[in-house]
Amino acid sequence: MKKIVKLMLSVMMIASMAACSSAPKNDQGGEGKFKAGTYTGTAQGNNGDVTVEVTLSADKIEKVEVTEHKESAGISDAAIADIPASIVESQSLNVDTVSGATHTSDAILDAVKAALTEAGADVEALMSGEGAAKTTVTLEDKTYDVVVLGAGGAGLSAAIEAQAAGANVVVIEKMPYVGGNTILSYAELACPNNWLQEEQGIEDSPELMAKEMWEGGGKVAKKEMVDIVANNATAAAEWLRDEIGVKYQDYLVWEGGHSVARAVEPIDLGPGMINPLKEYAEGHGVEIMLNTKAEELIQDETGKVVGVKVSQGDQTATISANRSVVLATGGFGANVEMREHYNTRWETLDESVKTTNSPAIVGDGIVMAEKIGANLINMEHIQLYPFNNPITGVFYGIEAPSWSGEGLIYVNKDGKRFVNEVAMRDVRAEGILAQGGLVYAIYNQEVADRLNLEEKFADEYARCLEDGVFFKADTLEEVAEHYGINAENLVETMDKYNEGIENNTDEFGRTTSMVTMKEGPWFILEGVVSVHHTMGGVEINENAEVLDTEGSVMPGLFAAGEVTGSVHGNNRVGTCAIADITVFGRIAGRNAAAAE
Structure with missing residues (x-):
């Protein structure tokens, strides 16, 4: 079955898939399935035209290459690599689109169709041909010190800090790319007394930011958690800039709910934060397993979380954690059934209400944690x-x-x-x-x-x-x-x-x-x-430890980011999510590595 999951990609999106083509270069003539040569095709992607070059011999598709595009870095990488390779391998256009990058996949296919049409190929026959055989990679049981579930901003921050503390770390990500919702966002990070405020003479303080987060969230968040975000947000931004290599604009962003301009913005928005995090993590020994879905948290006889059952297609395995597991799987904004179940404020949040979220954001981490006794708070608050x-x-x-x-x-x-x-x-x-x-x-x-x-x-x-x-x-x-x-x-x-x-x-x-x-x-x-953000999730304390329904710490389980429900109350103030996920991602990673 073709993967046709639709992604609400990035900040600048989606148009019709009109395609065009150009005449061939180096036409060799001769008889066969194709008119030999190199052909160019173009189709509309998410952020502009996607252009491909298709090289044909008389009887074979020799090469397909994406030569120009404006697709979001990170999100589109798998489609740009895999779709051309699958076409050449199978000699067919009957190939799977890449989950989470459907529109980029479709644009590549439409551009290839345009080029093949120019070559006189029977596109309809190529569409109905046998698709590429799936490459099978054996999924094996493995053991690490720290297992992080989710490769968004929170998960990657946690993984980097856990590795820096001496842990052997793996990140489990169900999508074919890293980034979660963070890569789709502007990644603006509210941080008081930051370097741009100092340059511009803007007076601010952690206390003022905490007050505005607390009041903006209806005073129902855990106040101590709000204070932690506000007190550590600027250090988090400086860590991203100086240690991770995120490059920021030279202006401040002023979102509603803030009395002063206090948010910094990466030059390349979400990808400008996620891609440096990924490169840093992998460059420092963090393993990232893509296309791998966490299915179930595992506890030992004492109740400690000691790993997770995962799957890739019809394969399953156990990934064990010597020290702990970090939940960073995001909220549930893309899960219509779940948001309708918890919604008490809005008239409806059914399928008629679209979402800004990645299709991956369906609450699976929340569900897994609840099944083993985690306490859920603020679930009714959906922004x-x-x-x-x-x-x-x-x-x-x-x-x-x-x-x-x-x-x-x-x-x-x-x-x-x-x-x-x-x-x-x-x-x-x-x-x-x-x-x-x-x-x-x-x-x-x-x-x-x-x-x-x-x-x-x-x-x-x-x-x-x-x-x-x-x-x-x-x-x-x-x-x-x-x-x-x-x-x-x-x-x-x-x-x-x-x-x-x-x-x-x-x-x-x-x-x-x-x-x-x-x-x-x-x-x-x-x-x-x-639907943009779900404020509810698992309850955590100031150490990012997950709490059970009795208010006790669940040993071996930490959480950070939108999967948690402790920070934003009934309404998240804009630009505070990236502060939250980075601050608590780092806290979760350090403490997960230190756990016994």
Whole structure:
């Protein structure tokens, strides 16, 4: 059965798969299945065109190579390597797509089809041919000091710290690539008194960050855990920068819920954090097992967690841990049944509500831990990201003014504002849902230019324009007409917004991102809410030890990241997740290595 699991890839996503091809180079002529030569084909990927070269002899596909692409590093690597190899091996287009990279896989296949069509090949016959035989790698029982489940930001941080403490470490990852949700994120990390704040003279403190996390989460998180994140976030960011090699932008990100700009952002966003973590981990002796699913936690006769049962296809094995196991498997945002079961706040979180998450984020670590007695807390608290592409469910890069400290307003079909656009995410989500679920974001050329959006997100603008979820025009009346918005009200709304900014009396209480927008051209986006983060999970203490339903430590079991439920309360403040996963990932790794 073909793997057709769909991934909500990265921050700038998904378009139709139109393909084109070019004439062959070095045509050799002759008779056979193909017109010999090298052919080029192109198809739309996630972040732009994917171009392949296909080299043919008269009777054989000799070589397939992806020569150009803009796919997300890390996520796309397996597809770019495996799909061409499988085509050549099987002499067929009937090959499996790569789980978690379906759209990249499809783009490669469509580009190859275009090239083969130019070569006069019978593409339909190649599609129905026998696929490549699967390479079988024997899965064996093994033993390590520390076993980490999940290769996202939390898991890789834990693995690196455990290895640095002298442990022999393996990371188990069910997907064909590392990264989890972290690689799909912007990887912005809130950290008080950071190097950019110091350069810009911004006053901040761990106490202020902790206060805003605590209050933003409804004061239902474990306060001591919030304090640990705030007190260690800057050290975590400096560790990523100085030890791991993550390169950061020279500007700060200012998300809703923060009273000051305090988040740093990797130059290459999520991949810019994950890829250095992976390289560092493997370079220092951490083993990473991909395509390997954790099935069940194993306890000894005393109740200590001593390993995990894993599977690869129809093979199973036991991976034993001499010291401990670290859970870093993420939340359950991509599990519709699970989020519907726990949801008590939103009208529905069924399949009609898309998610920004990786398809891997289905709560399997939470389920495994609960089966052996772990306590679950805050499971009912599920965060919606307020404004996302209606087609993909993924947040826009081109909606950057909402979190950059620049201007942007949301309006409904009537052309009226309805919420503070830089309020907490849950407040904005509630406001959008109250308008019927589909709303519009508007900003002008001046804002786009200050953020260099048209250069940075050129491909996303082009795809979104083609898909009909973005439009640009010289006047507000034109953008209103395009989407059937009340134009008179929209002009009045923008005038009122600008007046409020100038008088510091915004009607919705906006006190940050106080930027006027008076001249066109105007940019407008359609947006809907999507499930973004699940605040609930296993309960941990300040040592990242998992607690059971009696409040006692479960020996041999640690956890970090979105699989835990102790840090964010009922609402996660933006840019605090990366702080959390890095801080507690490091704590979990160090303590897991020290466990008896």
